[in-house]
Amino acid sequence: MDSDERLLSLFPAAVRNTQDGRITFWAVCNALSIDVAIGALAGGVFAALLAGSNMHWSWYISLPVSVWLLYTFDHLADAWKTKGTAASFRHRFHQLHFHFIAKVFLFFSSFLFFLACTYLPEPILFFGLCLGGLCSLYFLLNFFSRARHFTTVFKEISVAAIYTTGIWGPPLLMRDADVSVSVWIIGVQFFLLAWTNLILFSNCERKSDEIDRYPSFSITMGKQATDKFTVFLISVILILTVPAFYLADTHEHIIAELLIATMSIVLVVLFKYSNAFQKREIYRSIGDGIFLIPFSIFLL
Numbered sequence: 001m002d003s004d005e006r007l008l009s010l011f012p013a014a015v016r017n018t019q020d021g022r023i024t025f026w027a028v029c030n031a032l033s034i035d036v037a038i039g040a041l042a043g044g045v046f047a048a049l050l051a052g053s054n055m056h057w058s059w060y061i062s063l064p065v066s067v068w069l070l071y072t073f074d075h076l077a078d079a080w081k082t083k084g085t086a087a088s089f090r091h092r093f094h095q096l097h098f099h100f101i102a103k104v105f106l107f108f109s110s111f112l113f114f115l116a117c118t119y120l121p122e123p124i125l126f127f128g129l130c131l132g133g134l135c136s137l138y139f140l141l142n143f144f145s146r147a148r149h150f151t152t153v154f155k156e157i158s159v160a161a162i163y164t165t166g167i168w169g170p171p172l173l174m175r176d177a178d179v180s181v182s183v184w185i186i187g188v189q190f191f192l193l194a195w196t197n198l199i200l201f202s203n204c205e206r207k208s209d210e211i212d213r214y215p216s217f218s219i220t221m222g223k224q225a226t227d228k229f230t231v232f233l234i235s236v237i238l239i240l241t242v243p244a245f246y247l248a249d250t251h252e253h254i255i256a257e258l259l260i261a262t263m264s265i266v267l268v269v270l271f272k273y274s275n276a277f278q279k280r281e282i283y284r285s286i287g288d289g290i291f292l293i294p295f296s297i298f299l300l
Helices: 003-008 025-031 034-051 057-081 089-096 098-118 122-143 145-173 181-204 206-212 217-221 223-247 251-272 274-278 282-298
Strands: none
Touching (some): 025 034, 025 089, 034 251, 034 282, 057 145, 089 098, 098 122, 122 145, 181 217, 181 223, 181 251, 181 282, 206 217, 217 223, 223 251, 274 282
16 A cells, blocks of 8 residues: 555545445535535634624525535536536536536525525625626636636636635624724635635646646646645745734634634645545545534634
């Protein structure tokens, strides 16, 4: 057993995308972006607590549903555009179950429309519509070939910005009082974590993206430049922990920064051993899984 296999053996079969030819439950959840949706909910709870916002219960439902719809729409569009069998497991899964997933997508779209129009507070509803407009613009740019260069360079940062804004925007909008500087720093770090995560994914999926002709940061900039940029982003996140700790004025802020630091360290491990984690696509389970860590703020 080589070093990569020993590293992989530390992870239970449930988190591997394939084990002895079988598809695991976690692999299906990851392919369907269910873990991403739950991670968004964790981030929303995290942001609401730090901002001191008393969020309406409907937002805690609409947030993960919205994130799941956006990711699923993107995956369905990629699966539809791909000629032949996709190289990545996630896109092959959407190709194989395209019609069923599309029906589920339409159901939850209708559910979200009803929930938003009936229960969401008006400021959050307006905010969501504006963000939805930006998402539509992103998808249009990503779909048409003339905008290919734009989406190739800015795809990851655009997704990270939309993801972070959707999670942190409403709690900051509905806050009862001004938030401290440390909370703003944590919000910036959260965005950088999401961006770094996507940059890492682009490196891990470089080969399959080239086969399927999907644009990505890694393909455009090259692996070496992408690695250097990843190190830069992680360094900025870790450097920001110093002022965040110094300016923290509550116990929750200190715990939150510890969780951010933990998420960063996991990304460092993912980056260092990315070759090993690519073998069974474990990198996605780890990369998406770190956004469940904010739930831990209630345990500490």
